Amino acid sequence: MSARPQNVIPAVQRVPRPDTRANVFRGKPVMPVTEFPAHAVAEAVVPKVALDGISLSYRTTSGERLVALDKINLEVKPGEFLCVVGPSGCGKSTLLHLIAGLQPQTAGTVLVDGKAVVGPGTDRILIFQELGLFPWLTVGGNVEFGMKMKNVPKAEREEKVQYYLRLVHLSKFRNSYIHQLSGGMRQRVALARALATGPDVLLMDEPFAALDAQTRDLLHDELERIWAETGCTIIFVTHNVREAARLGDRVVLLTFRPGRVKEEFRVNLPRPRHMEHPDVTRMARTVLDCLREEINKSLEVEYADEKAR
């Protein structure tokens, strides 16, 4: 471990992961949870992120009031990998924006470490679906950006840029510009940029949706590894149930308009996992059965819009 610079990574304070074999006695490794298993309750001192009655509504251009999110209650434990799935338009991206503090909610509170969120903060970094990498900066400049804003001394920035670029295997591309990179490489730059800021919570908004299957599989492996190494809490939004089952400790399913928590699934599968593993596939199936109803609802609305024209 000599490669890891001192003082670069926050001391890993992760709660021990629940032993996946602990639930084997329940007969099947995959099951919806209605309450936290006993060991989780013991661990959950203060949730890393807690959503307390979060609602968001806004007026559309045609003047009607649209409820995007409706009284969402959710707790995420420190070091947990939570996946949020739902049909398109259920407000799952918006939920991340609220947690990131980029947008105010209509009602309710977002708590991080028990403290209410009032604006953006570098303890929560969002990786946007479109990434939002800065084209006028090099790869290194992008990774350095958050630290610069935090007035981290130059020597330390330098060290961290090197460390995180190595972590995402992009050391050679430090001086390249963003448009010179492939889609998968850009994803990794975004990941490095987010991690370099030293967040406790990583918010990811369908980050791998636009990638081909091979690249995505690779990035899943890398993300899982980096998550294990850094011990950060991840809230990962996707519409891909297999991706959710592949990555998440827990999968939360949102309903379509208004977005509510419909169901929660605990994924007690050993890691590292693989997309094609039968257990992952079975888990995805379970989530999908539950999701299908919501997808149909969203499609009905879309078709109705189409007809109305």
Added chain:
Amino acid sequence: MKKLAKQVVFYGVLIGIWTLLAKLHIWPPYLFPPPWGVGHALWDGFADHSFWIGIAVTMKRMLIGYSLSVALGMVLGLGVSSSKFLEETVGGLLVSLQSLPSICWIPLAVLWFGLTEKAILFVVLMGSLLSVTIAMEDGRKQMPKIYGMAGRNLGASGFRLFWSVLLPASLPFIVNGMKQGWAFAWRSLIQAEMIFLSLGLGQLLMMGRDLSDMNQVLAVMILIIVLGYLVDGLIFRTMERRLHEKYGLAAA
């Protein structure tokens, strides 16, 4: 290099046709001078320093008027684009004012400032201010919102957000606005100089007319074209191309 060869051949042929037409004496030489006549006029103009002085005076006015209009235009453009109210009121006024050719400001400028340097600068300012403002406003609107959000997300706020994120994000639009402003300022200035008759290239052009010296008229026209092209084609286009390369935008 192939492109350059094509251009050399093209201009060679063009001058050849011109020479031919002049040799045929279809029109009298004082109306249709041969290329060497214009060449002589150019040579003489530079030799007796009148062209140098004209260029210097015109460029000085250009720099002052243009700098003013860029500075003001940026402030106005940012202002208009940052408020819905201003956009709907001032924004509309700016667009309608832009339909006014800049030469129409001359009577007003003369009455306000007299036949002075100030009046010329005023015309240049009015001629290019609007296009800079509108380009800035458009640019600010077209700038992807994601950069601002990503910047705030990574801990930037206030002045640092503006300086490190919003400004570089809108740089391609700013350069585009500056380029358009330059083109408008250049046209307005030459027009104004033709009427104010106080040194400058515009006056040299009118002097050629007053002396019925077609050679000088054409020589000054060529000068105006070359100068305009040098700044627009070389400076601004190079800047734009570099920027587009760096930002990975489609080649313009």
